[in-house]
Amino acid sequence: MEWFVDAAVDGKALDRFFEFMEENKIEVHTMQIYRGGKQLLRLAQEPYSCRDSREVYSLSKMFTSTVVGIAVGQGLVRVEDRLVDIFGRTGASEKMSHITVRHLLSMNTGHDRCVIPDMIAAPDSVEAFFGVEPVYEPGTHFTYNTGASCMLVSVIEKVSGRDFFQYACENLFYPMGMTDISWRRCADGRCVGGAGLHVCSDDIVKLGQMYLSGGVYQGRRILSEEWIREASSYVSDNSGNGTPDWCSGYGYQLWINSRGGYRGDGAFGQLLVILPERDMFVAVQAFCADMQKEMDGVFGLLEAMDGGAGEGKVHAFPPIPEGGTLPEIDRSYRLDENPMQFGSLWIKSGGDRVHLSFDDGRSIQTVEAKTGCWTVNQCDMRYVQPALGGHHPGEDRERLVMAASCGEEEGKIVLLVRFRTSPHTQRWEIEAGGEGLRMSFAEPEGPEGGCLTGR
Numbered sequence: 128m129e130w131f132v133d134a135a136v137d138g139k140a141l142d143r144f145f146e147f148m149e150e151n152k153i154e155v156h157t158m159q160i161y162r163g164g165k166q167l168l169r170l171a172q173e174p175y176s177c178r179d180s181r182e183v184y185s186l187s188k189m190f191t192s193t194v195v196g197i198a199v200g201q202g203l204v205r206v207e208d209r210l211v212d213i214f215g216r217t218g219a220s221e222k223m224s225h226i227t228v229r230h231l232l233s234m235n236t237g238h239d240r241c242v243i244p245d246m247i248a249a250p251d252s253v254e255a256f257f258g259v260e261p262v263y264e265p266g267t268h269f270t271y272n273t274g275a276s277c278m279l280v281s282v283i284e285k286v287s288g289r290d291f292f293q294y295a296c297e298n299l300f301y302p303m304g305m306t307d308i309s310w311r312r313c314a315d316g317r318c319v320g321g322a323g324l325h326v327c328s329d330d331i332v333k334l335g336q337m338y339l340s341g342g343v344y345q346g347r348r349i350l351s352e353e354w355i356r357e358a359s360s361y362v363s364d365n366s367g368n369g370t371p372d373w374c375s376g377y378g379y380q381l382w383i384n385s386r387g388g389y390r391g392d393g394a395f396g397q398l399l400v401i402l403p404e405r406d407m408f409v410a411v412q413a414f415c416a417d418m419q420k421e422m423d424g425v426f427g428l429l430e431a432m433d434g435g436a437g438e439g440k441v442h443a444f445p446p447i448p449e450g451g452t453l454p455e456i457d458r459s460y461r462l463d464e465n466p467m468q469f470g471s472l473w474i475k476s477g478g479d480r481v482h483l484s485f486d487d488g489r490s491i492q493t494v495e496a497k498t499g500c501w502t503v504n505q506c507d508m509r510y511v512q513p514a515l516g517g518h519h520p521g522e523d524r525e526r527l528v529m530a531a532s533c534g535e536e537e538g539k540i541v542l543l544v545r546f547r548t549s550p551h552t553q554r555w556e557i558e559a560g561g562e563g564l565r566m567s568f569a570e571p572e573g574p575e576g577g578c579l580t581g582r
Contacts, residue, residue, distance in 0.1 A: 130171075130441050131170070132167075133165070140431040140434060145439075145442055147423075147427065153420060154413055154415065155411065155413050156171065156413055157179075157412040158409070159332050160410075161339075162405065170442075171328070172442050172443050173501065174545055175545070177328035178307075179547040180325045182548065182549040184550075185273070185321060186331070186397040186398070186399060187319070188320070188322075188391060189380055190295070191276050193299060194291070194294065194295045195279055195283060197299060197350060198294075206232065210257075211224045222260065223261060229362075230275070231275040231278050231279050236265055237261030238262065238263075239263065239270060240272075242256060243274040243277060243322075245259055246313060247277075247313045248313070249314065252277055252281065252315050253278070256278050269377060273320075273322055274321075276320040280319075302344070303330075307326075308325065328412055338408070339407075342354065359383075361378065362378050362379065363378075372385050372386075384400065384402075387404055388401050394515050395550040396412070396418055397413065397550070398410065398413075398422075400425060402429075411425065413550065414552065446499055447499070447532040449499035451535040452478060455476070456475065456559050458474065459471055460473075462564075462580070462581035463579075469579065470486045472579065479498040480496065480497040481540055492508055494531055497533060501531070503528065505527070507526055508524070512548065512549055525548075528548045529548075539557060539558050542555040542557075543571075552570060553568050555567070565578070566578065567579075
């Protein structure tokens with residue numbers, strides 16, 4: 128549990144914020160607020176932590192844009208540069224030949240859809256991008272396009288002669304002390320850029336501090352003030368894009384807020400909201416379906432937080448409560464062919480705890496849980512954790528940190544699993560006996576995911 132609330136913060140306003148979020152089915156996992164360089168709030172509801180490196184989905188785009196800004200500052204590339212010139216393309220169509228780095232940054236490539244599905248599994252993601260003809264003249268039509276972000280990765284690699292991730296390490300991550308970082312890659316080995324970054328709340332805070340201070344972090348200049356002004360300005364008209372905070376303008380991989388400032392954001396509620404006029408920023412990791420409601424809640428808290436009552440109620444996500452007895456099982460099952468690529472499963476359960484060991488063909492991965500509390504497990508598994516858009520091609524394993532709690536329900540073993548490496552939660556149900564095994568994996572209010580059967 129991490130729970131710091133500055134004495135200047137109105138605790139009742141904080142309570143109302145959490146009531147609003149709960150009413151709208153928004154889970155706030157971590158949240159940090161800074162104003163004037165001072166920390167006002169640092170919250171992580173159990174079993175989460177501000178130090179967990181986790182999937183932030185499209186908040187990755189803000190980091191990618193930052194890397195591009197660094198390269199621009201070093202004179203490696205200009206936003207006016209055309210892609211056909213950078214990549215030495217000849218014979219491109221007129222519309223394709225007009226696409227510039229600025230169009231990639233501002234989601235104005237002229238495409239009428241996101242082209243990342245064409246790129247992510249392709250033998251060459253750059254060739255795949257050039258293979259999708261723009262429908263509109265570049266610069267005239269906003270389309271939220273993670274493929275454009277992925278192309279920024281290739282631009283940086285072309286102009287720097289370095290792998291994008293290595294360039295980011297040397298010029299962004301290391302200088303800012305960000306070391307628990309990973310980034311998913313396309314099938315051709317390039318970073319996805321627009322998604323797939325794993326980063327902790329504390330490192331998101333560092334990015335917020337740097338942007339709010341005009342590009343300087345702990346006395347070291349990372350970005351130019353000019354770049355931040357340009358990147359956070361109204362570049363693209365996205366007025367037909369939906370709810371207020373998604374149609375108030377778009378900069379360089381940054382959204383313009385309807386109530387001031389700008390932000391990076393990612394699916395299911397990942398936010399870094401920068402408010403220069405208030406000398407403030409807010410970092411949130413969450414799980415929700417309605418991010419406009421999340422933004423409403425965050426701005427509602429900011430408007431009401433000054434009051435000096437302090438603290439507010441401490442919130443935590445409850446584990447499966449104690450009570451009932453788990454079935455007594457101590458046996459292994461040979462699994463049928465399954466997408467998770469497990470060969471066998473050993474279950475040892477009874478009383479108030481369960482032990483699960485999965486054979487993945489090269490190692491044994493173990494998950495343990497107990498009723499009434501959270502047990503933290505670290506495993507290397509693929510296809511278990513939910514993933515927006517599916518699992519990326521070419522990935523062999525995935526590091527998972529899971530907080531698990533267990534219970535008994537109608538003779539079944541039930542585990543509630545909260546992934547600390549993503550926003551997601553799963554419910555595992557196990558029916559095991561002498562006749563065989565069935566184990567399902569599903570999001571609590573969503574469709575069933577994977578399933579294991581065996582004897």
